[in-house]
Amino acid sequence: xxxxxxxxxxxxxxxxxxxxxxxxxxxxxxxxxxxxxxxxxxxxxxxxxxxxxxxxxxxxxxxxxxxxxxxxxxxxx
Numbered sequence: 001x002x003x004x005x006x007x008x009x010x011x012x013x014x015x016x017x018x019x020x021x022x023x024x025x026x027x028x029x030x031x032x033x034x035x036x037x038x039x040x041x042x043x044x045x046x047x048x049x050x051x052x053x054x055x056x057x058x059x060x061x062x063x064x065x066x067x068x069x070x071x072x073x074x075x076x077x
Contacts, residue, residue: 001045002052003029006060007070008040014065015039025059027052038070049073 010018015033019040023031030043042060046052056071 001047002049003043003045003074004052005072005074006042006044006056007038007072008042008060008066009037009068010039010065011067018063018065021063022060025055027055 008018008022019031019033019042022028022040022042025044027046028042028044031040032042033040044052044055044060046055052071052073056069060066061069
């Protein structure tokens with residue numbers, strides 16, 4: 001299982017709606033709107049890195065109001 005944080009920038013005033021929509025996507029563990037350089041931070045998981053990438057591109061990035069994403073896989077050193 002691969003987990004990652006997805007940092008999301010949204011259009012002005014869209015953070016709450018984006019977080020609500022993303023929270024319903026399969027594989028998303030948590031989605032919260034935050035303050036700072038990013039508007040929403042998501043914790044997600046998938047079976048493989050490829051599955052995670054497909055989720056981000058095919059599902060997360062398709063949510064209306066998102067302008068940019070940055071995916072940060074969790075590593076255990």
